[in-house]
Amino acid sequence: MKIRELLKIYPILLSFEFFPPKNPESEGVLDETVSILKRFNPDFVSVTYGAGGSTREKSLHWTLNIKEKYGLNVMMHLTCIASSRNDIQAITKSLKERNIQNILALRGDPPEDIPDYAIKTDFQYADQLVDFLQERNSFSIGVAGYPEGHIEAPSLEKDIEYLKKKVDAGADFIITQIFFDNDYFYNFMDRIAQAGINTPIIPGIMPIVNIGQVQRFTQMCGATVPVHLLDRMHTMKPEDMINVGVEYAIEQCRELLDFGVAGLHFYTLNRNKATEMILMEIEGNIRS
């Protein structure tokens, strides 16, 4: 079902993000994760896509596999950097034929292993992909939003100007980059409302289960981890971190639900445990 329709029916959507596994062992892990998290009845799940089409076949395979094997509503991420119109046309044709109705339209990061990406690409920014997909009229289209501003953007203000272009091109909803301090999200909501964006925004949540991993991740995407949380994590044994990360995420989600968000999108990193622990506590607040 199209996410834009779901947003009209349900006040709060629940979704999980997965990435295509690299080897048979991690394929088993993802299968187990999906089968466990399915019990929370997500409104949709999503499968990421390597920039430049580097995971094209695997992303498509897992999108279809999760839909067919688990009967879940799946959104595929689609990046446009280093892609031609024909590349995008071919993949959207496959999605349409298999009745995949939702796409998260992204630019992606310039792939280091494709030196000629700038020459090859027919798309410079995600709004052009939204525009292209919109013309095909088959999908509900989501785009990425950045509560702390995208890492390349000169300012949050400028980044929101470009977000508006994605919305004006036809995006139905926005899923945010991870953030750990809700004040960034509240400020973002104020600023986008001032910019005339009324599109539903679904915050992206990533429970911290491993300090090293989160530091690598936040370095890449520019999200700020509160110092008090980092300090607390640094004093812990690795096996205790998940409890602190989950406790923090539960509080973060509760506040966001009280604020009145359109959904919660969990970056699962293909693991079920942390997301499951959080949902055991807050499921009633989502489905009430």
Ligand code: FAD
């Ligand atoms: P855009 O919206 O095009 O913005 C990119 C940058 O260009 C920003 O700094 C923006 O301010 C600027 N900009 C936009 N339009 C213009 C313009 N007209 N002129 C000048 N500057 C402009 N990456 C993947 O590779 N695969 C994934 O599956 C994936 N999933 C993601 C899911 C979510 C929810 C999020 C938040 C991010 C995801 N990413 C993924 C990361 C994303 O691809 C990167 O953050 C990428 O650098 C930007 O993509 P975008 O679609 O936001 O780009």
